[in-house]
Amino acid sequence: MDPIDELNENLVEFFDRMSSWEQSVIQQGKLNVAGAHAIEKLGQFGSMSMKDLSKALGVTTGTTTITVDRLENGGYAVRERADNDRRSYIIRLTEKGNDAYLDHHRHHLSFAKEIASFLTDEEIECFTAVLEKINREI
Amino acid sequence: MDPIDELNENLVEFFDRMSSWEQSVIQQGKLNVAGAHAIEKLGQFGSMSMKDLSKALGVTTGTTTITVDRLENGGYAVRERADNDRRSYIIRLTEKGNDAYLDHHRHHLSFAKEIASFLTDEEIECFTAVLEKINREI
């Protein structure tokens, strides 16, 4: 079989499984999908403006307004006035929001741990190195 | 840095990039997200009942009714009576539906090809082998 075909098949299946996994993790929590994604971005990249958050999430600013409204109501995040631009807000995770992020992060980590559990050290190293290369190049 | 942390970071980033890629590919086509996913499942696993399709997609049968209605209206799929159970339908891709599947498949293939283009043969082999192992074990 063509190595590319083989790579593709395994890639598609892996992506599919990871999607299901991610969705089930989100559904276990109290946040809706949009809120969970927003918290993940804010946790990963730190506080940012509505515009940058919209861009990171791949949605319009109107949609982000709703998402952040809900996060604020739930006590997960706050809007803070930007110092330099009075039109702009910086969205910051509260302690509760950060806890939610860390919880999600722990889930990811245990997923990675599970994967690593049935790989040899050499395989882990190779797999990580290739992923890093792909992330850099794509 | 802990190898697990490193694996996790790269995994999360890779998944994120692949999600964006998948979404942009779907948006280039004429199908909505649900329809595109349904066609992918039907193309991959072959014709199946509404119930099995719902399960494969991770949605309720009510949602799948809408999705398949639209695929049928667009000429991508047909409902066929199941031989053994008159309550049940088998959803089958039409030629147009199969073309759409093949087109999507080609996109995936060119994605895999792009990835492979900056990996060595050895890296491709290792990466594929690890993915296969993960898919088998998870």
Place this chain on the structure above:
DNA sequence: ACACATAGTTTGAATATCAAACAATATATA
């Protein structure tokens, strides 16, 4: 027969998302 289970559809409500209009503020240009 009869009750119960299952496949799929319909319905009504909740949620998500967008594009466009809008208000407030910033920036560039005359």
Place this chain on the structure above:
DNA sequence: TATATATTGTTTGATATTCAAACTATGTGT
């Protein structure tokens, strides 16, 4: 400085997605 233009975020109105629950038709077991 004044004025036009651009940008940030919100609001609005419309459309799309999805679900749970009720429903129809059919199957299964007692």
